[in-house]
Amino acid sequence: MVSFPKIISVDDHTVEPSDVWRNRLPAKFHGVGPRIVRAPVKGMTFEGGRFAPVMGTPGDDGPEADWWVYEDLFRPLTRLDTAVGCSRDEVRLEGITYGRMRPGSYSVPDRLADMDLNHVQSSLCFPTFPRFCGQTFAEAADRELALLCVRAYNDWMVDEWCGPEARGRLIPLAIVPLWDAELAAAEVRRNAARGVRAVCFSEIPPHLGLPSVHSDAWDPFLRACEETGTVLAMHIGSSSRMPSTSADAPPAVSSVLTFGNCCFSLADWLMSGKLDRFPGLRLMYAEGQIGWIPYVLERADTVWEENRGWGGVADKVLTPPSELFARQVYGCFFDDAFGLRNLDAVGVGNVLYETDYPHSDSTWPRSRQVAEEQMAHLAPEVVERVVRGNAIELLGLTPEGLWAGARA
Template sequence: MSTPKIISVDDHILEPGDLWQRYLPERFRADGPRLVRLKGRFGTHARSRWREAEDGLWADVWVFGDVKMEILPGFAAAGKDQNYLGRHWEAMTYEDMRPGCYDRTARLADMDANHTEAALSFPTFPRFCGQTFHECGDRDLGLACVQAYNDWMIDEWCADEAYGRLIPLTLIPLWDPELAAAEVRRCAAKGSHAVCFSENPARLKLPSIHTDHWDPLFAACEDTDTVLNLHIGSSSTFPMTSIDAPRAVSLALTYQGASHAFADWLTSGVLERFHDLRVALSEGQIGWMPFILERLDSVWEQRPVYGNLDGRLSRPPSSYVRDRIYGCVFDDSIGLTLRHRIGMEQIMFETDYPHGDSTWPNSKAVFEKMVTEAGLSADEAYLLARGNAIRCFRLDRYGITA
């Protein structure tokens, strides 16, 4: 079987250090995010935070008001020795990472080396759905920072030689659904039809999707054919059983945010009100989906009043998945063996470049291993590698038709 070229629906970008200084209106530049080189180190505990220290190592740190965000090794692990990273958790400078982490031309070369034709990239400093700017007290500055990032994403990162290969993925001002809707429409007019959203807005102290608070945003996404992308961790939380548990525990449980979002979206009534809205659960894997579907359908059929589903939905929760909710995998053979309980047309592939979980530069081999282990046909392998991504994100508008 010939392996189709990959379309990755979840990669990441380390923003260029001068992004906001170049794209912000002049009146905001002095207060905008800037990259500063500082000395510091982590504490002795595995979950310690980085702090400035004269006897520490040099690190590139994003500074924005009271916020200081160092570059963690897991953000830019591509090409690094995993054993080394596991034992030496020190903040990085941009010189420490592959240029493909932040440079467009180098990124395209790294994609070529990884059998990858096209990719969407989530942000780093703004965090997965723009929480950094949501937490900014100055709303005018926060909005300007969101718009500056989006203009850079569309007009620079995804332009010229990268057009049709780097697919724009933009942010919204989370604090105002009307402003968010306006930004979705503005970006769609510029050519972006994918937007970051939180897996659980309630964890960000925002209204949940069980309210009608977000309806202006959802209507704008539906009107502009824009996909909502919910990355694990976009609720600013990650699963942890205990402070002294090894990192492996959190890595094994990262799917939980996506599973919570899956249950929310299937019971909220949003997909009944907005018939064409599409959602991608980025980096959430899929092996847990059949159980959640079975459980929700059971509650809907046998205990609708007890489950507070009576009147919310006109049909079983599982019936809202097809063409609406997409799971994203990078190494989930178990989930793929259960594909018929989910829908093969609802599963997309990702490489997660350049994060610590990334399969780069071996994504083709990882993909082929999953295809073999799950017994996928050639047609199913095509859907996983690229066909479903083309359909979900309507990539024909960028020249990707098959």
């Protein structure tokens, strides 16, 4: 294409700077809040969909890494957190320090420069240390501190990551205290008042020991999202469990099946009755790709039509699932030629583009070229919607594709 629209990426990631919580927590929590410690990595595995690092002590053998330490959690920065700029063969499961990662992972000016290299205008970024829906804090023992950590992260996200230096090009994405739906609703409203229009949520909450979307437990939170126009952004792995087949399956198995959690989650939501009860609620599935969606919608419609009497949904799912999807759900992709060939079956208005910077799956710095190749058969107005128009509408951006809150 001679002219290709500037990309609005709805799924990138920030690696939080080491001082995010130290600078925002009361002094009494400085010794127990999230903090960085440099130490060797004695071992690290990712098998059966689970990540298991082992922290060494000074003097132990093993490469040094910067570790987040919080209560009984010891979590190193890894090459998988920030793989851009490395050759594919150099991307391994290893601990690293801030000095070994691309500065755009954590620095706003460097991130904007890397966005420029990639034809990206604006970017919505998921967390790293809090994990994809803030479950790190939901798992903490000290709930008072955990709530302060959630609020501190959101303050950093709004005031610094998406602050004036970003010039509206970085779009805020909040986390909430998942252990209390009323507190979560309050945090949604607090952030919506300063222009935040997206919040992280788990694709499968019961995997985190939380209520399912079939219960009424989340209703205060869902109501707050609907009333404020806040989108539920669900990233693969936001249930702290990636799809796999066995405990000894290599990580490649999970990587092939990453869409699986989105598939299960979508079935949950379509058969929960929540989309009928909250018709203004909007969901987006980050990094799940879109090629699998048409069959799931076809099957869901068949089950709803033929089996709803014994399937437990006749009295709560009042609208055909495919219509619910068309009205309220968005799939996100970064590299899905098959899905784009079947775009009409997904819905032109229901897909969003992403670059996954700085992860190993990222198409950076070739996101424009990948999109041009895979969207060559689409009309220019369709490309415009997929690459930026749908994101502008969903996230309440300015017509130019910027976050307006940064100019308030």
